[in-house]
Structures are given as structure tokens and as C-alpha cells.
Amino acid sequence: MADVRAPMPGSGMLKGLWVTISTMFKTIFAPGKNLRTVNYPKERETPVARARGVIALDQEACTVCMLCARSCPDWCIYIEGHKEEQPPSTPGGRIKVRATLDRFDIDYALCMYCGICVEVCPFDALFWSPEYEYSEKKMGDMLHDMDRLQDWLETVPETPGLEAQ
């Protein structure tokens, strides 16, 4: 049978005080076991593989559809492109028009890491990468151009593949 007696009034307060002070002594005397944070520039944590650190761009896959730029809540993606005519694949065929990227910038000073652009991309051109060390002294340098975004692609972990084949 459950204990129906009410706890002593104020016992909850004492319990709380005990939690904080015991945690304090544990952290002071056994920091290795109890610290939940690291001395960042000296020690580093490895983020989990699917952490949202930075967004990488696959320039080859991008079709300049602008869906990411339009869905961005912060309007921090800047895209410019032009149409390029390509020779027909078969002789006498129709001339193909291909959209080419001129500019693809993400302003990480504005980005709020919601990931809507990654989700909305219909051609899998945007990926999350767990890299996080790209702070800058000047705010303007937080604007990553398409080449820098392409470089992040190397740090993107392997996709686990579709769940249902």
C-alpha cells in the first residue's frame, strides 16, 4: 500500500538544498566525473554526427529553383543565376536550357539554423554538417559564398539511406 502520510512541511526545501550542495561538492572534488561542460578552446567536444552546425551546398545538384531562399524565415540566402543554352544531346534535337548558379550566399549572422532550406530542397543540394567552428571577427565575414559552402560538403556525414527500400 502506498504511503499515505503527508511529507513533513518544508522537507522538499531541505531536499532541494541537499541536491545543490551535494552537487557542488561532487563537482569540486570529482570534476572529471561530474562536469557536464568542457573548457571550450582548450578541450573540444565532438558533436553528434547529425548535429546542425553549418549548411553545405552541392553546386552540381542546385537548379536555382529559389525554393530555399523563399522558404527561409530570415531571408538569409541570396541566390543569383542565369540560363545557359546547351547544345542538344542528339543531333537535330532541341536546344536545352540549364540554370546555372552565379551566387549562392548564406549569411550565418542571420541564419537561425531552422533547417527549412535543407528540408525544402527538391534536388538534395543542401546538407547539414556538424562543423561549428566558423566564428569571425567581423560580422560581414559570416556571409559564406558558394565556394565556401561547397567546401563544407566534405564534412557532411554519410546519409544512412532510406528507411524503406
Place this chain on the structure above:
Amino acid sequence: MPDVILDLFSNFWVALVGKVLLVALMIPLIGMVIGFAEMKLSAKMQNRVGPYFAGGRWGWAQLIADGVKFFQKEDLIPADADRPVFKTAPIWVLVGTVALFVVIPFGPDLIFRDLSVGVFYALAISSISTIGVLMAGWSSANKYSLMGGLRAAGQLIAYELPLVLAVVGSVILAGTLSMSGIVEAQIEAGYPYIIFQFVGFAIFMIAALAELTRIPFDMPIAESELVMGYLTEYSGFRFLFFFLAEFANMFTMSAIAVTLFLGGYWLPGFSESQLAYLGPIFLMAKVFVLVFVMIWFRWTFPRFREDQLQSLAWKWLVPLALANILVTATFKVVF
């Protein structure tokens, strides 16, 4: 000390300037020590490291760096603010703190001025900072500031009463209002008054926490509701003034509690001549124990609700303190 310096300090005005400078230097120092202790201890209570970068080891220079940072910042005054009131409010808050140092006995002879109504003076002067807080809230021309200021006024008025009533027990036992007189009475009795005045001590500490507007009584600056309460519009060194006053007030309030209930600079087994040198150290040690308890409370308990705060003061602390006075007075007369 050479006679020249002693002669110089026998001049009233030179001595006065010297004492004022001493207190003016002590307040930032104490504020920094307590502020740093709070940062480090709160970190340990939450399994964190705390500041560790500034100053090389343990981040000991963190508070100095913070102070320098505050002085570099722009002294913003809102366009609609009541400028003279807004500008002087932090000074009033700090004045209340500085004035409290006058009556704290650091040793048998180490007291700035042993007023015969020391306790009364301490409790009265600590209310000055209430005016400063109310001025800050009113003059900021900001609804959060005004709400914070009014909450502070309501809270400080409500808790002034239990604070004063809790002290009366000790005053009855000692038979004097002088701060050093109360310590001497405790030395004569041979025990600190906390033994018979535990209720008074507990009420005093709870009311002191509320007077300091510290968690769990921090409704005036309740961050989740009022941004930063009456501090919302303050920046730069004016904010620093409030910040220092808060930490220095923790010290002075604890010092008063130590003097009234824990025997002040006295520890059993030490003679008067030894206490002249060791007294300040004992007082500091006792004060820092109480300051630690305040920090400990802050990182343990959640904030009260405004009505809970008021009912705690009026329904529990005031009647308890009155009963405490009654019982103490009866025992004093009977035995």
C-alpha cells in the same frame, strides 16, 4: 605608525576622508569577491566549470574584466526618461549600502561610529535603497521598469516589518540598541543570541533575502516577466552601481545578522586583546558563511509568486516575529 600619520588622522576631517575612502574601496572589493564566489559556486552547483579564462587561473579576474567592460559601455538614457531622477537613482542605492558600514563593529574598537541607536539607524538607512529602486523604476519611462519598481516598493515595505520585529528579540536580550553594545552583551552572556533567538534569526534572514530582492524573492527583476525590472533601461557604470550595491548589500545585511545573532567579531575562548586583531577576520568568516547560504538558496529555490510573497510576510513572518518578541520579553522579565 609614525606620529606624523597619527597626528594627521587625529584631525576629524582627514580621518573622515580616510574612512570614506576605505569604505569606497571596500565596497567594490567585497562586491567582486561575492560576485565571483556566486559565479563559481553556482557553476559548481550546476555541474559547470564557471569562469575560467580571465586572469589565467580559475578566471579570478572575471569580475575585474566585467567592471572594465561596464565602464567602456555607453551610458544610455532613454529619451522619455526623467533625466535627473534616472541619473541619481543608482547613487541612492549605493548610499544606503555605504551608510550601513558606519555601524558595523568589525572589532572591539573597530567601528566607524558607535551610535547609541545603531540597530535603529541600520534598519532605517537600509530603506534608502528602496527609494533608489523606486526612483529607477519610475524614471525609466518603461512599463517593465515601473512594474519592477512598484513590486520592489511593495516587497520592501512588506518585509521591512518582519526585519525590524525580528531584531527586537536580540535588542531585548541585550538591553541596548548600540551594535557594539549588543556584541558586548553577547560576550558577557557567553553565548551568541542565535541560541535563544533562532526564530528571530530565521525571520531576519528570510526578510533580508527579500530586502535584497534576491531569489527566491526576486520579483522586482523577475527576468521571465519583467525583462530586468527596474534595471531594464540601465547600462554602463550606472548598472554597475546597482550590481555592486546588490552584492555589497548582501555583505552588510549578513554583517548585521552576524552582529545581532551570531556574536559579531567574537568567538568563544579569545581574549579582548586577541579579538582586537582577530575580530575582523572572525566577522568576515561568519559573514561569508551567511553569504554562502544566500547564494546556496538562490541556486536552489524557484521564485515566489507575488501573492505568496505578500502572504508569507503578513500571515507568517509578522505574527511569528510578534510572538517571538512576546516570548523573549516574558523570559527576560521572569528570569
